[in-house]
Amino acid sequence: MTELTSLTLAQARDALRRKEFSACELADAHLAAVEQARALNAFVLETPDRARAMARAAEARLAKGEGGPLEGLPLGIKDLFCTKGVRTTACSHILENFVPTYESTVTANLWRDGAVLLGKLNNDEFAMGSSTETSYFGPAVSPWRRRGTDAKLVPGGSSGGSAAAVAANLCVGATGTDTGGSIRQPAAFCGIVGVKPTYGRCSRWGIVAFASSLDQAGPFARTVHDCAILLRSMAGHDPRDTTCADLPVPDYEKAVGASVKGMRIGIPREYRIPGMASEIETLWQRGAQWLKDGGAETIDISLPATKYALPAYYIVAPAEASSNLARYDGVRYGLRVPGRDITEMYERTRAAGFGKEVRRRIMIGTYVLSAGYYDAYYLRAQKVRTLIKRDFEQSFAQGIDAILTPTTPSAAFAVGEKGRVDPIEMYLNDIFTVTVNMAGLPGISVPSGLDANGLPLGLQLIGRPFEEETLFALGAVIEQAAGRFTPKRWW
Amino acid sequence: MSVDAETVRRVAHLARIAVADEEIEHLQGELNAILAFVEQLAEVDVEGVEPMTSVTPMAMKMRKDKVTDGGIADAIMTNAPAREDHFFLVPKVVE
Numbered sequence: 001m002t003e004l005t006s007l008t009l010a011q012a013r014d015a016l017r018r019k020e021f022s023a024c025e026l027a028d029a030h031l032a033a034v035e036q037a038r039a040l041n042a043f044v045l046e047t048p049d050r051a052r053a054m055a056r057a058a059e060a061r062l063a064k065g066e067g068g069p070l071e072g073l074p075l076g077i078k079d080l081f082c083t084k085g086v087r088t089t090a091c092s093h094i095l096e097n098f099v100p101t102y103e104s105t106v107t108a109n110l111w112r113d114g115a116v117l118l119g120k121l122n123n124d125e126f127a128m129g130s131s132t133e134t135s136y137f138g139p140a141v142s143p144w145r146r147r148g149t150d151a152k153l154v155p156g157g158s159s160g161g162s163a164a165a166v167a168a169n170l171c172v173g174a175t176g177t178d179t180g181g182s183i184r185q186p187a188a189f190c191g192i193v194g195v196k197p198t199y200g201r202c203s204r205w206g207i208v209a210f211a212s213s214l215d216q217a218g219p220f221a222r223t224v225h226d227c228a229i230l231l232r233s234m235a236g237h238d239p240r241d242t243t244c245a246d247l248p249v250p251d252y253e254k255a256v257g258a259s260v261k262g263m264r265i266g267i268p269r270e271y272r273i274p275g276m277a278s279e280i281e282t283l284w285q286r287g288a289q290w291l292k293d294g295g296a297e298t299i300d301i302s303l304p305a306t307k308y309a310l311p312a313y314y315i316v317a318p319a320e321a322s323s324n325l326a327r328y329d330g331v332r333y334g335l336r337v338p339g340r341d342i343t344e345m346y347e348r349t350r351a352a353g354f355g356k357e358v359r360r361r362i363m364i365g366t367y368v369l370s371a372g373y374y375d376a377y378y379l380r381a382q383k384v385r386t387l388i389k390r391d392f393e394q395s396f397a398q399g400i401d402a403i404l405t406p407t408t409p410s411a412a413f414a415v416g417e418k419g420r421v422d423p424i425e426m427y428l429n430d431i432f433t434v435t436v437n438m439a440g441l442p443g444i445s446v447p448s449g450l451d452a453n454g455l456p457l458g459l460q461l462i463g464r465p466f467e468e469e470t471l472f473a474l475g476a477v478i479e480q481a482a483g484r485f486t487p488k489r490w491w
Numbered sequence: 492m493s494v495d496a497e498t499v500r501r502v503a504h505l506a507r508i509a510v511a512d513e514e515i516e517h518l519q520g521e522l523n524a525i526l527a528f529v530e531q532l533a534e535v536d537v538e539g540v541e542p543m544t545s546v547t548p549m550a551m552k553m554r555k556d557k558v559t560d561g562g563i564a565d566a567i568m569t570n571a572p573a574r575e576d577h578f579f580l581v582p583k584v585v586e
Contacts, residue, residue: 245547245549305535315532346507350509351509351510363503381532382544383541386542423524424524439546
């Protein structure tokens with residue numbers, strides 16, 4: 001049944017409606033693919049029984065002509081989204097046995113529209129990482145390999161399991177979350193499309209919190225069109241998240257294939273960083289040319305605060321994380337390690353329950369928020385954040401519709417290759433994506449080419465707040481010109 | 492700014508994370524590497540710049556001050572590592 005798993009989400013949806021195959025057949029084909037791909041460690045929990053039950057229910061609704069927009073489509077869910085009755089761990093030891101009694105709003109929206117849950121996907125612990133190597137369940141592995149070697153590559157992170165699963169045809173789409181690049185960077189590394197919507201576009205309710213002012217959920221799929229379909233279902237107002245925008249959700253699908261004629265695309269000079277691979281530069285220029293060929297105009301712009309986005313992020317995000325993760329205390333849920341008194345219990349629980357990277361970030365966050373350091377670090381970083389956002393606002397005010405940049409400064413690296421000695425080395429992966437979170441803007445990564453080793457590279461488009469439609473229109477132009485990229489199966 | 496071993500111990504305690512003596516030196520190095528990296532923010536002129544409090548302009552939403560949820564004590568207790576009826580059990584905190 002390999003042919004069923006190679007369909008795009010839109011193709012599978014249309015074929016189900018035409019009754020070319022059943023939702024149960026589609027689910028079974030994907031469940032088999034998941035089982036055969038355990039070498040990728042993309043799933044941390046497979047839910048075949050639930051998938052089959054959901055597919056049967058979808059089948060019944062399709063037969064009655066009552067199918068929803070995603071009826072019968074098998075998806076993977078990042079293990080950061082709470083799923084009722086299905087273990088949700090954030091890939092942390094501290095939540096290893098946590099079974100939520102409630103459903104996140106985003107996943108509830110997906111099930112409302114008929115989607116089928118295949119299982120929970122691997123990620124960096126609490127979404128803190130850029131390679132999925134900090135997962136308590138071990139690293140996820142990219143379905144891609146460098147030409148001529150079988151060295152394991154990272155799928156990116158933090159939503160690495162999601163990107164690997166979609167790229168390897170284990171599911172038609174997946175959810176991710178993006179705090180500093182955690183959707184767009186793995187999408188680029190795995191040769192698929194990933195969307196980080198505007199802050200507030202999707203509800204954060206029921207998603208394990210990392211940095212609340214930066215976190216945003218979004219879709220992964222193999223085409224721009226598929227991401228547009230998924231985002232329409234995921235997005236929408238939710239009274240349980242006060243930062244969730246009370247705005248109607250457009251039919252994003254209609255934007256795919258729309259003309260980009262006359263659109264003004266900013267090319268920010270600050271994204272041309274020293275030491276960037278020449279093939280990234282070439283790819284970027286090619287992307288700009290494709291948009292020009294589609295009728296858009298490219299304009300050189302300046303976003304002077306860009307270089308300060310990553311350092312400011314490494315104050316703001318750990319600060320918020322240290323506060324959010326204070327809830328893991330061994331009392332109400334999660335792991336407990338006994339101690340002589342309550343303080344020792346807290347300290348032992350958190351030392352044993354959190355991995356190295358999470359402990360490090362909590363400590364940085366605690367330090368920058370501590371008495372005497374708050375103004376020098378946190379307050380200054382929040383002021384810098386204002387400057388980063390102002391740069392974008394000024395460009396948009398000058399008539400720029402979207403900004404084109406590379407998604408990452410390099411292609412995927414090998415498991416164990418980065419960040420062992422110096423944590424900053426890993427952090428630099430997010431240098432082009434983190435600005436977008438700091439400014440709350442929407443961004444999309446579209447696969448645009450292969451590097452000299454045959455690994456995928458992505459281009460990022462950044463849009464005005466709540467103008468995801470522009471990104472889908474422009475993304476489709478790049479996709480059309482670049483074609484699609486599929487890894488050769490080895491697993 | 493950089494942290495000394497004593498500060499690492501103090502921060503770990505504030506964060507309620509037990510740190511063994513042999514981990515201190517390594518942690519200190521890592522924290523100082525990150526602090527050195529963020530140090531470049533000191534060169535930015537932020538005179539007169541308002542700190543960001545909300546990334547998208549939004550008015551604080553208000554709702555009626557009434558109970559909208561509840562009566563789910565069983566659900567709340569199900570994941571507790573130690574419980575008795577509807578109480579979370581913790582080590583003795585009052586002498």
